[in-house]
Amino acid sequence: MTQTAASVTRTLFPQTPSKGRVYNFSAGPACMPECVLEQIREELIDCRGGGIGLLELSHRGALYDALNNEAEAACRKAAGVGSDYAVFFMPGGATMQFGLLPLNFVGEGETAAYIDTSIWSYKAYTEAARCRTVSIAFDGRALPAKYARVPKNGEFTEPKGAKYLLYCQNNTVEGTTFWAPPETSLPLIGDATSDIFSRPWDFTKHAMILAAGQKNLGASGASLIVARKDFLASATQKLPQILRFEDHANARSILNTPPTFAVRVMGLMAEWTLKVGGPEAIAKNNAYKANLIWNAVDNSGGFYSWPAETWCRSHLNVCFKTPKPELDAKFVAEAEKHGLFGLLGHREAGGMRASIYNAFPVKGCEILADFMADFARRA
Numbered sequence: 001m002t003q004t005a006a007s008v009t010r011t012l013f014p015q016t017p018s019k020g021r022v023y024n025f026s027a028g029p030a031c032m033p034e035c036v037l038e039q040i041r042e043e044l045i046d047c048r049g050g051g052i053g054l055l056e057l058s059h060r061g062a063l064y065d066a067l068n069n070e071a072e073a074a075c076r077k078a079a080g081v082g083s084d085y086a087v088f089f090m091p092g093g094a095t096m097q098f099g100l101l102p103l104n105f106v107g108e109g110e111t112a113a114y115i116d117t118s119i120w121s122y123k124a125y126t127e128a129a130r131c132r133t134v135s136i137a138f139d140g141r142a143l144p145a146k147y148a149r150v151p152k153n154g155e156f157t158e159p160k161g162a163k164y165l166l167y168c169q170n171n172t173v174e175g176t177t178f179w180a181p182p183e184t185s186l187p188l189i190g191d192a193t194s195d196i197f198s199r200p201w202d203f204t205k206h207a208m209i210l211a212a213g214q215k216n217l218g219a220s221g222a223s224l225i226v227a228r229k230d231f232l233a234s235a236t237q238k239l240p241q242i243l244r245f246e247d248h249a250n251a252r253s254i255l256n257t258p259p260t261f262a263v264r265v266m267g268l269m270a271e272w273t274l275k276v277g278g279p280e281a282i283a284k285n286n287a288y289k290a291n292l293i294w295n296a297v298d299n300s301g302g303f304y305s306w307p308a309e310t311w312c313r314s315h316l317n318v319c320f321k322t323p324k325p326e327l328d329a330k331f332v333a334e335a336e337k338h339g340l341f342g343l344l345g346h347r348e349a350g351g352m353r354a355s356i357y358n359a360f361p362v363k364g365c366e367i368l369a370d371f372m373a374d375f376a377r378r379a
């Protein structure tokens with residue numbers, strides 16, 4: 001039988017987990033390709049035959065320098081940006097970057113705006129509001145069904161002279177997503193923590209994109225930053241260097257001892273992204289996986305439901321609930337008996353959430369969809 005291009009590509013994606021492992025629907029830290037985990041295991045003992053393990057490498061040595069360069073190059077390629085953009089790694093997760101943004105870019109008497117479509121954009125806003133005057137450009141919390149959709153273009157305000165407009169590209173909690181970056185004349189900042197490299201995305205429409213590592217980039221504790229160099233240069237100099245994005249970029253992510261392990265893992269994950277066909281191939285695979293589960297929701301005759309509007313449903317976090325919280329608990333417990341773990345919804349949203357990032361296997365989505373149909377029939 002001749003294989004189609006799509007099926008050849010699909011064979012590169014993770015398949016059934018190896019013995020003893022389960023389908024891990026965790027929202028993050030989240031499941032990783034086993035080939036990457038195996039490479040990490042090897043490098044932990046001896047990285048590239050030099051007799052020193054990954055965690056033991058000096059960050060000032062030639063080998064770490066090479067790993068750091070490779071990580072940057074793979075992320076740069078996956079992001080599709082040129083030399084006018086800096087690609088670098090910051091210590092700390094997304095919340096750390098949320099705190100640094102106003103310190104870097106918003107001075108006294110200045111402002112920035114936040115499109116609020118998830119608890120994460122709200123957190124970015126409230127962290128900034130502790131130290132600067134910032135505003136909400138779109139209030140998704142106030143929608144009749146909280147955070148049930150993202151705004152359409154023109155549905156958010158753009159305060160004149162605002163230093164940036166921040167949005168959360170994919171709402172990890174309620175399962176909504178922007179299918180294109182919002183159109184704005186303000187410097188745009190995207191929080192790509194839960195959708196980085198999951199689909200073709202125009203990074204050049206942004207002044208900055210930030211992504212904590214723990215989903216599509218593998219390890220928590222560090223973030224990938226892709227930012228226009230002139231935007232980075234607009235930051236105040238009146239900050240300790242360690243808090244300035246531009247200083248980290250200029251030091252090629254080695255301003256002090258960096259989170260070397262997380263950077264190496266992010267590099268390996270970006271290389272894996274390219275190997276399976278890049279964001280384009282990944283987007284097709286992700287759409288196929290998500291539709292298996294969304295279809296199980298839609299074909300359940302109303303047994304499963306979710307307030308998120310259909311047109312902005314996420315392909316990475318598929319959320320649903322049964323008619324009763326007691327049944328949700330039963331669903332989660334029974335699912336574990338089928339090897340399906342981590343399905344409990346976020347505490348703020350309830351219900352179930354299947355987080356199916358780039359490395360999550362198709363087979364796990366098929367098993368979940370079948371289980372959903374069976375559970376609904378029996379309930």
Ligand code: PMP
Nearest residue numbers: 028093094095120172193194212
């Ligand atoms: N933004 C998004 C979209 C998230 O899903 C999360 C949760 N991982 C965060 C921000 C917060 O990330 P962190 O825990 O690294 O601060």
